[in-house]
Structure formats: C-alpha cells, structure tokens
Amino acid sequence: MSDKVDIIEKKVYETYFPVVGRSKPVRSVSLMIKLLRDKFKLIVPERIVAITISAFLSSRPVLYEGPPGTGKTEVGYAILSLWSGKNAFILPCSENYDEYRVIGDFHPLMAMKMGFTEESFIPRPLLAALILDTGVLVDEIRRSSEEFQNMLLDIVDKRRIVVPELKRIFKAKGDGFQVIFTSNPEDIAQNELSDAFLRRVVRVKFTYPDEDVEKEILKIRLGENYWKLSGENIAKMIASVNELRERATHKPGPADTVAWAQIAVELANLREKEKVTAEEMYDAGFSVLLKRIEDEDIVEDVLTKYFGGKR
Ligand SMILES: Nc1ncnc2c1ncn2[C@@H]1O[C@H](COP(=O)(O)OP(=O)(O)OP(=O)(O)O)[C@@H](O)[C@H]1O
Numbered sequence: 001m002s003d004k005v006d007i008i009e010k011k012v013y014e015t016y017f018p019v020v021g022r023s024k025p026v027r028s029v030s031l032m033i034k035l036l037r038d039k040f041k042l043i044v045p046e047r048i049v050a051i052t053i054s055a056f057l058s059s060r061p062v063l064y065e066g067p068p069g070t071g072k073t074e075v076g077y078a079i080l081s082l083w084s085g086k087n088a089f090i091l092p093c094s095e096n097y098d099e100y101r102v103i104g105d106f107h108p109l110m111a112m113k114m115g116f117t118e119e120s121f122i123p124r125p126l127l128a129a130l131i132l133d134t135g136v137l138v139d140e141i142r143r144s145s146e147e148f149q150n151m152l153l154d155i156v157d158k159r160r161i162v163v164p165e166l167k168r169i170f171k172a173k174g175d176g177f178q179v180i181f182t183s184n185p186e187d188i189a190q191n192e193l194s195d196a197f198l199r200r201v202v203r204v205k206f207t208y209p210d211e212d213v214e215k216e217i218l219k220i221r222l223g224e225n226y227w228k229l230s231g232e233n234i235a236k237m238i239a240s241v242n243e244l245r246e247r248a249t250h251k252p253g254p255a256d257t258v259a260w261a262q263i264a265v266e267l268a269n270l271r272e273k274e275k276v277t278a279e280e281m282y283d284a285g286f287s288v289l290l291k292r293i294e295d296e297d298i299v300e301d302v303l304t305k306y307f308g309g310k311r
C-alpha cells in the first residue's frame with residue numbers, strides 16, 4: 001500500500017486538509033494557557049489544561065462536564081487544536097448520529113454502479129481526524145445513543161477505525177488524534193452515560209468562574225468595548241449573575257455574562273451614549289438572561305435590585 005496512492009487518504013487530504021491548518025503542536029501547560037488566551041480569547045484554569053494534557057499523554061479520552069456556557073465546547077476545541085497543531089473536528093451529537101455519519105458512507109449511485117469500493121466511499125470527520133492526526137471534539141455526548149458511545153470508545157481505545165465493507169483498518173499515525181467529549185450532567189432531558197463509558201474517560205469538571213476570572217473573561221471578549229462599561233456596572237453584573245446562579249432555574253454561564261455585556265454596549269452605541277448606563281444594563285439583561293418563563297420574576301427582581309426600576 002505504501003508506494004501506491006491511497007484513495008481514501010487522498011480524498012481526506014483533498015476535502016479536509018485545507019481547513020485543518022498547521023502550527024507547532026503544543027506540549028507545555030504554560031504555553032498552552034498563554035495561547036488559549038492570546039489565540040482563542042479563553043481564560044482557562046491550570047487544572048483543566050494540565051489534566052487534559054496528562055490524559056492525552058496516556059491516550060485516554062477526556063470528558064468535560066459542567067453547566068451551560070462555562071466554555072466546555074470552545075476550550076475543548078482549542079486545546080485539541082493546540083495539542084495536535086491542526087484545527088480539531090467537532091461532532092455535534094444527536095439521537096440519530098451513527099457510524100455512517102462520522103466514519104464514512106457510500107455514495108448511493110456510485111455504490112450501485114461499482115459496489116462498496118474505495119471509489120464510492122465518502123470519508124467523514126472521525127476517519128478524517130484519524131488520518132490527518134488531529135483531535136475530535138464530540139459535543140453533547142449525552143444526546144447520542146449508547147451504541148454510538150460504545151463505538152467511539154472502542155475507536156479511541158484501540159486507536160483504529162475498521163471499515164468492514166472495504167476490508168480495511170485505519171490506524172492512528174501519531175498522538176494528535178485525541179478525543180474530548182462534552183456533557184451537561186444537569187440536563188435531565190439527556191441520556192445517562194454508561195458505567196463502561198465513565199470508567200474509560202478522564203473526567204474534568206467545569207464550574208462557574210470566580211469574580212476576578214469572570215471579569216477577565218469580559219475584558220478579553222469585549223476588547224475596546226470593555227471600557228464602555230463602568231467598574232460599578234461590571235461589579236453589579238457579576239453580582240447579578242451569581243445571584244441568578246443561586247436562585248433561577250436557568251443559571252447564566254459566563255457565555256451569558258459576555259452576551260449581556262455585548263448587547264448592553266451595542267444598545268448604548270445605538271442610543272449614542274458615551275458609556276453604558278443602568279438602562280442598557282437592565283434592558284440587555286432582561287433580554288439575554290431570561291431563558292425560561294418561570295424565571296421571569298426572579299430575573300426582574302435581580303435586575304431591579306442592581307439596575308433600578310422596571311421599564
Ligand atoms: N473560560 C472562558 N474564557 C473565555 N470565554 C469564556 C470562558 N467560558 C465561557 N466563555 C464565554 O462563553 C462562550 C463559550 O461557551 P461554550 O459554548 O464553549 O460553553 P459550553 O460549556 O460548551 O456551553 P453549553 O453547555 O451551552 O454547550 C465563549 O464564546 C465566551 O463568550
């Protein structure tokens with residue numbers, strides 16, 4: 001096979017190589033933290049980076065668990081990409097996800113004409129990641145079936161993908177092929193993860209950031225716009241989201257805090273104000289933080305407490 005062009009590899013390179021990019025793989029925790037901040041605008045605790053890298057070094061899959069908006073998806077994608085030096089693939093899970101969608105399937109017309117051959121095979125992201133030696137972020141793993149989860153674990157464990165129709169086994173070529181799963185354990189609408197699954201993964205817990213870190217997140221995400229918010233408003237915002245995390249059904253994550261600040265700044269700009277006032281904080285807050293109708297009174301109460309009367 002070595003001196004012959006591999007049709008599947010050729011297809012993968014043609015389809016996916018232009019989008020994966022290339023940079024030097026990162027192996028140090030401190031450099032990873034710096035690049036997460038500089039390149040991806042993510043403030044990530046040392047604990048999360050160090051555990052993830054340790055898992056990769058022993059080729060174990062990682063499970064990021066935590067409430068919505070705490071950065072699981074973005075952090076997972078960024079760490080995988082820095083680790084392998086190539087942009088990671090994201091597989092957003094759903095009930096009906098199966099091996100044909102992630103490993104590959106056959107072009108129906110071509111398969112009818114020439115059978116299940118390499119020519120009629122269409123490689124999909126998981127196989128592409130293995131061939132290109134880059135990472136895979138399996139997002140919201142609880143939304144997939146147990147069968148799908150077991151299939152993924154088998155691939156990650158053995159670091160190879162079998163395509164029976166082609167009578168082929170594709171093996172990982174380096175250590176860039178790593179997998180991070182994300183999950184929100186508080187979402188009751190989703191499937192439980194099996195014991196077999198939980199035994200194999202390294203679990204990393206995501207939590208709400210401390211006040212100082214959340215302020216840093218706002219600063220890095222808003223850029224110049226950060227200075228349109230007064231120190232007082234920022235402190236009140238952070239107090240508000242922390243109170244809602246205690247009291248509301250939908251608990252705002254840093255993703256919501258950032259969205260709230262961005263909308264407030266845009267509102268102030270549209271109203272031709274130099275600085276964001278309590279009015280924009282209130283209006284933007286109400287629109288961004290209220291996700292469930294049963295939280296309406298609580299959101300209103302918290303915003304009124306920090307940003308004045310009802311509008
Ligand atoms: N540590 C962080 N550093 C910088 N921004 C962050 C961080 N955590 C959250 N954010 C903000 O949240 C957004 C990313 O949230 P992300 O979608 O990755 O969270 P998630 O945990 O995957 O949420 P969900 O459970 O809803 O999928 C970023 O775009 C940013 O605005």
Ligand SMILES: [Mg+2]
Pocket residue numbers: 072073074139182
């Ligand atoms: Mg996510």
